[in-house]
Amino acid sequence: MSETRHDLLEELVAECLFRREEGVLDLPYDEICREAPELVDEVQQSVELALGLPRLQASGPAGDKLVGTLLSERYSVYQRIGSGAMGVVYGARDLDLGREVAIKVVHTGLLDRSKALSRFEREAAALAAIRHDSVVTIFDRGVTEDGLPFLVMERIDGVSCSEPLEAAERYSGHDDSSWLTEEFGIQNVAEPSYFRQVVQWAAGLASGLEAAHAAGVYHRDVKRSNVMITREGKAVLIDFGIAAKDDHATLTQTDAAVGTPVYMAPEALLGRTKAMPTQDVYSLTATLYHILTFQAPYTGSSAKILTALATREPVPAFKIRPGLPRDAQAILDHGLERNPARRYASAAAMERDLRALLAYRQVSVRPTSSFVRSMRRVRSSKAFVGAALASLVIFGALGLQSWNTSLANDRHEAFKAAMPHVPANLGIVIPQNRVIADEDLRAGARAALDRLVAAGHDPVTERTLRAAFLLDHGDAQAATADMKIACSRAGTSYASELYRRYEALPVDSSSALDLNLTDLPEPKSADDVYLSAFHSLRQLNRDGLGEVLGDPRLSRNRHAQELLLLCKTPRLTQLPDRQARLGFADSFVEEVKSLEARTGYRSAMTAHLLGIAYLRTGQDERALNMALEGAQLAPSSGTILLNAGSAAYGLSNYELARTFLEAGLRLHPHYVSLQQLLGKVEAEAGHIERARALVREAGFPDSPLGAMRRAILGAKIELSAALEFAESDAEESRAAAEASLRYCQLLSEDSVDRVSLERDARAFLDGDASSLLDSFILRLCEDPQAVAVLEDLLKCFPEQFSASQTQSLRRWVEALVERLVVNRRSYATSDAETPWMDPLRSR
Structure with a gap:
């Protein structure tokens, strides 16, 4: 990519990210890239990478380069507090005035931040213009x-206002505010009632607005x-990052909505670029509604x-x-x-009514009557009228069966x-x-499973999946309750006995291996077969499951399919002949896509399956795109992050690979495959x-197999x-080769890995460049696009090749051509409907 093209790409991606953080929900890529x-x-893929894996930036590395530094020769940075899509907040000490401060900096390491200054200048100008106890102060x-x-x-x-709100639900049976001090250390709680304390906070925020x-x-x-609640008991409004000033004609170049949908004023849907006091009034009222009722005014997806x-x-x-x-x-009716x-014209008007409420005086507005609510809904929603008429037709003409x-x-x-949002490989x-x-x-994975159970379409599958998650996370009692419903719906002797095995679980169980699945009745119904197969996988037993799951009665069970x-994936590597593996991979991909077409959606699991097929056939760019799509659907899927890391490693993008693998290890700290690959990446x-530390610290199983993988x-x-050290430090280089030999000696003598690794280490110690060259070419024949091996090959590239080496190089070139042809064919026939970028199409 030329430097000019690269700079333009970064500029466009930065524009998209800023618009997204400023509240634009559906980015107009065509307009931005006109x-x-x-x-x-390419812009869309880069943006999806930043937004599809939001948790990858959630916890910064321990070695954050700003921590421990001195900014402006005055502010000693000692802590990273948190981060968002474009900003990082640090804790620091003002050495001149001896006070604690918060420092907000552009998010590091993602893109060129040339446009970040305008946003920060806007926030600085907004905050500098305000002096109020309920608004955060800029110094x-x-x-x-x-x-x-x-x-x-x-x-x-x-603390963030979100934290007391979550705790408040536990105390909803009585209107007492003392727990605010007990649980969060909030002092000077002025009101003994939680309700009145919340109203007082809202009044202070209205005054600040x-x-x-x-x-x-x-x-x-x-x-x-x-909103932050201080230890002194005051509510303070923070984050003016998307604030507007009267002298800003517009903040975006589109008429897109700005704000957070749950709290957004309806007129924002019309794309008004000029902000109004009434919009902030609506958002504050929606926040008050949420804090008082423990439920947002509207719930569900953004759409x-x-x-x-x-x-x-x-x-x-x-x-x-x-x-x-x-x-x-x-007050809530009028503010919403x-x-x-018809809304409060100003925050001051809302504050007056809130203060009147606290003083037991009459407020200026009256509640909206039920009749008025109904008439408004009829007038504003054709769907409401249509639904009413449709109900009459359904019951009057088609009857209860159609309903x-x-x-x-x-x-x-x-x-x-x-x-689609159920984590890939859940529980197996x-x-x-x-x-x-x-x-x-x-919590996100649990919420996805809760939504699945709420669907009520297939209670056996839905409840079984959630039960697996609950048991794995130590809630055997809740898992048993889910299985009671699942097995009851199955209604067979097999299911009844399976439920009794759940009842027999120890209360503190957190493993499906604690289930006694021996001597169960013979599975007879389709539900029985599904339950039997899934629980076999739960206990790591795949023997014969391909045939079991191939039962025609399971053809309509999406998860069973x-x-x-999944049971077919080992053949992607086990088939001895390369052409046979490629042919099987093609048919496997078609099976997965056929399942998606029949059922009408892609899930995290099918994205994972497609990613495996692309990885096994060297289509690393495509595997990476699929991993990104899968991670966006279910970001808690460790196997998908492993796919992403593997694909990035195959593309020699080690920084990106490290990002995915470290994110996976935050999910599953002892996932050995992630640790192994991260070691190779480092x-x-x-x-x-770093790589050596991973070998020492990785959680390899305490078994002969674990010892072999570590070696x-x-x-x-x-x-x-x-x-690495061959040219810069001969002594260190030789010591590393000797260490490699010592690891080899921990492997069995007939191990294929020992033979090849030991041969390379000895060739290195003996200065036998020809043998090393043979080894590198052999590895290239197995993986023609392995950039890391090519780099090693160049380090010992000879003036001329022997006849056998020339033949080996010819085999490598043939394999490389074959791989490129396969990649070109797969990209040419890729899904037109996928929203993810196919990098080769633009080349």
């Missing part, structure tokens, strides 16, 4: 040694996560929320929280008016919407890789000590070290 339409696919600004702009703000000692509006600043993203905003009123708060004061309902003309059919279709659609990888260590991603395909990238990895890394 001056360079040939880059649309200073500057630029790091790397040229990245930063803001110095007050360090708020407290009024001060911002008076300064010509509109926040545009008021929500609970942008559902946006549709609801345009067509209906939220559920009245008193129906969710009985006993809510009538005046509180009136979908027509801004049931409609419900069944709805359940099927809900199943199709939820199933080895036990130590079933537990998701990252709390947020674990995915498991059947060695190939020249980070020998093989150690021998390979030391060989890489020998080559």
